[in-house]
Amino acid sequence: MSVQKEDEIIGKAYDSKLMKRLLTYIKPYRKYVFLAIFMNIVVAALPSLRPVLTKIAVDDKITNHDYNGLLLIIVALFGILIFQSIVQYFLTYFTELIGQKTIYDLRTQLFAHVQKLSLKYFDKVPIGRTVTRVTNDVDALNEMFSSGIVEIFSDLFMIIWILVFMFWMSWSLALITLAVFPILIFATFLFRRKVRETYRDVRKHLARLNSYMQEHITGMNVVQIFAKEKDELKRFSSINKDHKDANIRSIFYYAVFYPFVELLNSIAIGLIIWYGGGEVIQKHLSIGVLFAFIQFVEMFWRPVRDLSEKYNILQGAMAASERIFKLLDDNTFIENPAKPISLKNFKGEIEFKNVWFAYNPGEYVLKNISFKLKPGETVAIVGATGAGKTSIINILTRFYDIEKGSITIDGIDIKNFHEKELRKYIAVVLQDVFLFSGDVKTNINLGNENISEEKIIEAAKIVGADKFINQLPNKYNEEVKEKGATLSVGQRQLISFARALSYNPQILILDEATSSVDTETEKLIQNAIEKLLKGRTSIVIAHRLSTIQNADKILVMHKGELKEVGNHQELLAKKGIYYRLYQLQYKDQEKIKTN
Numbered sequence: 001m002s003v004q005k006e007d008e009i010i011g012k013a014y015d016s017k018l019m020k021r022l023l024t025y026i027k028p029y030r031k032y033v034f035l036a037i038f039m040n041i042v043v044a045a046l047p048s049l050r051p052v053l054t055k056i057a058v059d060d061k062i063t064n065h066d067y068n069g070l071l072l073i074i075v076a077l078f079g080i081l082i083f084q085s086i087v088q089y090f091l092t093y094f095t096e097l098i099g100q101k102t103i104y105d106l107r108t109q110l111f112a113h114v115q116k117l118s119l120k121y122f123d124k125v126p127i128g129r130t131v132t133r134v135t136n137d138v139d140a141l142n143e144m145f146s147s148g149i150v151e152i153f154s155d156l157f158m159i160i161w162i163l164v165f166m167f168w169m170s171w172s173l174a175l176i177t178l179a180v181f182p183i184l185i186f187a188t189f190l191f192r193r194k195v196r197e198t199y200r201d202v203r204k205h206l207a208r209l210n211s212y213m214q215e216h217i218t219g220m221n222v223v224q225i226f227a228k229e230k231d232e233l234k235r236f237s238s239i240n241k242d243h244k245d246a247n248i249r250s251i252f253y254y255a256v257f258y259p260f261v262e263l264l265n266s267i268a269i270g271l272i273i274w275y276g277g278g279e280v281i282q283k284h285l286s287i288g289v290l291f292a293f294i295q296f297v298e299m300f301w302r303p304v305r306d307l308s309e310k311y312n313i314l315q316g317a318m319a320a321s322e323r324i325f326k327l328l329d330d331n332t333f334i335e336n337p338a339k340p341i342s343l344k345n346f347k348g349e350i351e352f353k354n355v356w357f358a359y360n361p362g363e364y365v366l367k368n369i370s371f372k373l374k375p376g377e378t379v380a381i382v383g384a385t386g387a388g389k390t391s392i393i394n395i396l397t398r399f400y401d402i403e404k405g406s407i408t409i410d411g412i413d414i415k416n417f418h419e420k421e422l423r424k425y426i427a428v429v430l431q432d433v434f435l436f437s438g439d440v441k442t443n444i445n446l447g448n449e450n451i452s453e454e455k456i457i458e459a460a461k462i463v464g465a466d467k468f469i470n471q472l473p474n475k476y477n478e479e480v481k482e483k484g485a486t487l488s489v490g491q492r493q494l495i496s497f498a499r500a501l502s503y504n505p506q507i508l509i510l511d512e513a514t515s516s517v518d519t520e521t522e523k524l525i526q527n528a529i530e531k532l533l534k535g536r537t538s539i540v541i542a543h544r545l546s547t548i549q550n551a552d553k554i555l556v557m558h559k560g561e562l563k564e565v566g567n568h569q570e571l572l573a574k575k576g577i578y579y580r581l582y583q584l585q586y587k588d589q590e591k592i593k594t595n
């Protein structure tokens, strides 16, 4: 099912399988749930006592001119109200507590799960959808866990209590009150059907609105540089209008349904006054009962109307939980071995043996790749765009698993390591440096407390980042904005080098940035790279001629195949793909160097 479609599911209002699974989240807090249900029974019964007391006041006290008795009834009524407010306070507190605690657990579980998912999952699901699961969808459940489930009990109890008291006082008037009930049920049925349709529409348009916003904020620089603001605003306005119209349609049904329920309520009261009044005149009924019934009818309608609203909450929650569970059941994981191996004496030898790899089944992007790297060697991978360079990195780090062949480190297949262990050996510096919001320090050690401040500064000094960091107003404590927006490209790269170095990995993977920086920064970066590569087995997707010339080996990739292997001089002498690539891409760099 497409993700778009997934957002349009509205499903059933009640699905026992989903509900069973949802209830497991409340289980740890069941004592609060029972307490809340008990308080609900009490709270639901209290309002029904009011008409009963009114009847006593009218029939026994007022007609008999019993002022003291009347005062007592008023005190009792007041007492009930106070008591009801107190119980209501605790009830609200406990229901919110249940809701908040359960969604806290669920959110934590979701985030932990998302972190474990392999990159394959993120290839197929847009980020916005995953974020929606953890935020909006979980919120929909909050409403159900807190008010939903518990209040359904309260509404049902209230209806039961009112019915009990009504039939106890006068069964004929009770039946008259219920006369309009079939119409109400029919109206509710129609209302629910219409609201369900509009609810789906609103969701669909909201999902479109969100993804449009997200995409355009991310690509704001492209929008602005090509002066596309007007066109984009036009498109956005049309999506926004669809969303608004869908909402207005849904409000229309609410606007019709609620007054209609009020109308039915008034008709019921009219019937009571007409029939009950006649009974009072004929002295078959006391006036107090008539008063009580008018109150009962007014009270009766609220929980009935609320129940149809609860239906919507339940429906939204069921659909949300279906989407949440789908994410929780997504097992796009990298499988870890039952008995993972840990290397004692790490040497750092890497070997690819006849490796075949495809992102999508059957579409091989790496074909029969074999090469060997001795400990401490540096290999540079070169090739045209789309040749498969990044894919080699992706499979060595096990972001993806290979189809055929083997990759070994010190003779051991990487599938025999726990993925965490494997990634402990390797540090990756990507072309697109990702900085998190926080300070410079935590962007270097990524919050790892084993990497002390001294080590951070030492790493920054070695790669030559400390000079610019020391010029920042707060030095290592300087705040870094989201994605490092306040730093230059070169500065971001230097920080990422310091990050890699502070982790002191045995294997280093480096995707050299192609972006041009000023000569001074370029020199800094080249120096930093040299220091980073020293003494470790390194794989570099190389764009700098200096890196390539210093590499022990160069792998020349072409359309997923390894076409040539050798060092710079050997490959030039061959006059093959590398030679042509050199003429096209790297010669200019040499010219700049010699100038």
Ligand SMILES: Nc1ncnc2c1ncn2[C@@H]1O[C@H](COP(=O)(O)OP(=O)(O)OP(=O)(O)O)[C@@H](O)[C@H]1O
Pocket (backbone or CB within 6 Å): 123, 359, 360, 365, 383, 384, 385, 386, 387, 388, 389, 390, 391, 392
């Ligand atoms: N996540 C993915 N899902 C499906 N196909 C992918 C994915 N990533 C890359 N590819 C495809 O795999 C092939 C190799 O891509 P790769 O990123 O390894 O190339 P590259 O040599 O690193 O290119 P560049 O120099 O442009 O970064 C390309 O045809 C690309 O379209």
